[in-house]
Amino acid sequence: MKRDLLLFAGFSLLVMMAPQFFRGSYLMNVLVFVGINTMLAIALNLLLGYAGQISLGHAGFFGLGAYVSGIMTTTFSVNPWVAMPVAAIVVGGLAFLIGFPILKLKGHYLAMATLGLGIIFYITFNETYEWTGGPSGLSEIPNLQVGGIIFNSDVKNFYLIWGVTLAVMLFALNLANSRVGRALRAVHDSEIAAQVLGVNARLLKVQIFALSAIICSLAGSLYAHTMTFISPTSFGFNFSIELLTMVVIGGLGSIYGSFLGAALLTLLPEILRGANDYDIVIYGGLLVVMVMYMPGGLVRGISALYRKFVKQKPETGHA
């Protein structure tokens, strides 16, 4: 318990110091995206890594949060601080309603259904152009503002996004090591045994699906208010797959893994920029190699290496 808290405090400190090193560089903006993607990866990991339920449509919830927030603040001139929670409630409520029928499905069927869901959202963003601006997007979304501070620079946005991201991380870490987190992992390992012990698996899956969607919506709203421009291409099928890759590469069922996965997949294209036309090949190759040699994800791979070379102690328990 103490160690977990210390680890989180250390991590938070490192994050908060980052702008000292990257201030003014292009990387500052990329790190803002790392924060947003970390939130999204954690949201998907709660569903996939803990409850064992796949979603290939999470970019849709991300987009929905962005559009609800964006439309409310532009068309209806609502204060962004009001629009964000409203978006979260709308998206969470929708996910809750969709969750009941859709989470009856298992495995590949659930993958197909959520894939369809993501595509429906994407088409909706494109086709309801009176509201969303269609393919040309929605612009002039206002920045968030606290007192006299307007969050309109990379450094300010970094602190805003990472403040929320750290809160989401702590929230997820607490949840994972609690009665509800254990029930989720139990449903993952043996749904029938969990039910026999009194876990309402169906309701729990729907709840976590809704919570996951709410986190995505929050990330979407923050994205809209920091970028001030959104368009459907950011919320398509490709991005759902990218989120899935972040979660798997980072490590299923590991919150810090979600950060590592999000950081790696967000930074890698920037690092590989120098390789010109070969960047996508190297990117793909790296992913294949990592999945082959670190099938448990980055977090477990790194801790296994650590044990192998430093501590020489066999692995026990849950990472």
Added chain:
Amino acid sequence: MLEVSGIIQIFGGVTALDAVSFSVAKGDITGVIGPNGAGKTTLFNIISGIYRQTAGTVLLEGKNVTGFPPERLARLAMVRTFQNIELFGGMTVLENVMVGMHTKSSSGLLACALKIPWSVSEERRIREGAAKWLEFTGILDLSDHAADSLSFGKGRLLEIARALAALPRIILMDEPAAGLNSQETLALAQLIKRIRDLGITVVLVEHDMELVMDICDRIVVLNLGRKLAEGTPREIQESPEVIAAYLGDDD
């Protein structure tokens, strides 16, 4: 304690159970035996709410619980174990038992994630309670091991500890001795008696006749989906119908 009446289960034209009725007295160890394919596990799956029977009712402590899902039965203090132990393999031994206390705790999603003070103290209570049941089954020293690293025998003990953590008034065990060696089976017999001594009613499906005759207060015999006999171990051993079903007719 438990009253099963007129249970009929038809699987696509095959009658798996045909009007099976029996009752289990509070505080007894009741054994359900029968040759392979007699319908014992089907009966268990119906009582524990996993299957929905074609006809018939189940009364638990006088309450009609026919068609209740397993999680509702758990709240009414009935739990079960499985023939092929169903552990939460990715979790530690202690965490497995902590899940057993699900119905005896109440922190919701937000209380857990925000670490509301009472959910923190509840977490401590869950941890201590779980350790107590690991001690009861004699595997406390394995607390931090991954559940999927246990031997089959230890896994069985873990599954029982996890079920007991739910503080059941009745526990159903589906072939608890399956896959155990003779020494483990002897220890299991003692454990089941100790569970009964806690005032918990035990119902078990079992193939190991020695175990059944040793620990059961009453025995129900099923054959080909029908109840063949019911009585004390002595009555069952002397029943001509049971002998015929197990050893085959002479004529």
